[in-house]
Amino acid sequence: MKSGTSLCFGIIISIFCFGVRIDASTKTVQDTNDFNNEKFELLLKRLDYVERRNDEMERRMEIMAADFREKEKALNDRITELEKLNNPRNSDNDNHVTNERFVNALDDSDNVTDETNGRDSVQKQTRTIRSGSRRARSVESDVAFFAAITPHDVEHLGINQNIVFDHAFTNTGNAYHNIHGIFTAPVAGTYVFCATVAGGIVRNDHDQTYYAYFDVNGQTLANFITYPYKQTTQMIIVKLQVGDDVSVRNNRVEYGILGVLYTSFSGFLLYQDVGSSVNIVGK
Known part of the structure; x- marks a missing residue:
């Protein structure tokens, strides 16, 4: 069981x-x-x-x-x-x-005799390019110079008398007159000028300072101040019309400056006004 x-x-x-x-x-x-x-x-x-x-x-x-x-x-x-x-x-x-053609701004003119060395200079001409009714920018004229006082010092300067930089090493365009020390603008435009002045012996024992200035058409544009056997430099940029004059002038009586290439004056055309033509100014 x-x-x-x-x-x-x-x-x-x-x-x-x-x-x-x-x-x-x-x-x-x-x-x-x-x-x-x-x-x-x-x-x-x-x-x-x-x-x-x-x-x-x-x-x-x-x-x-x-x-x-x-x-x-x-x-x-x-x-x-x-x-x-x-x-x-x-x-x-x-x-x-x-x-399309080139148009001369001036007719042919007689060659101009260089004052400094009697060389013939070629008249610079402004050209314009015409295409239809449109006018292109004028070709700038060649204007440039560099002059200095050689070989002697300059003494007994009169007040406001032009400083004559007697030797022009460069005078492209023959705008600088080395007999008078004056630059005359041949074309309207903007110019650059630079001058260096070296102080000479001062007859006045009480004041050894020498003064000069840039003159543009009778107007003072920039002043120079220097001392015996020291140099000072000024540069101006100025707009000129045809025939305008630029020079460096003495500012005191009986003061003198050093020559022998210590004192110089130079300038050039920066750019020419459109439409301006060359004028050869009588010297």
Whole structure:
């Protein structure tokens, strides 16, 4: 009896354990299926997100392509307009090439004798270029000089007397007059002048100061102040008309300056007024 009971109990226990194993296996399979379902749903969501991103990128690319086409069309239209504007100018220039000519501002005149060394100087001419009704910028005339006192000192100068820089090393355009120490503007324009004055022996023991000044048509433009055996330099930039005079003048009686290349005067034409022509001023 006991054996039969034990057998039955063993069978029941076996069936229970088998049932438990079946339940555990079923639960494991169910958990695995749930996990796979979750992964599948996540993959579906990611795929949907990628598709939406791809659609958005395609729309943006279409917009950019349309914008590019519009800008390309606008650029081509602009190029066409510029070509239309440029073609008449080119044809007009071609028509005027054969008619373009140089016009001399002055008729030929006699050569002018250089005061310092008797050389003949070539008259400088201003040229203008005409093309149709338009006028180009004038070609500047050559005007430049450099002069110095040589070889002796200058003493006993009178008040407001021109300092004569007797030797002109350079006198392009012959506008500087070495006999009078005066520069006379041959053309209207803006000029640059520079002078260096070296003080000489002063007879007055109470005042060793020497004074001079730049004179432009009788007007003082810049002053010099120096002392015995010392130099001072001034530079001016001034607008002149044809025939205007520029010189360096003494400012006190009986005062002297050093020569032997210690005292000099120079100038040049910076730029010429448009339309101004060369005038050879009598010397």
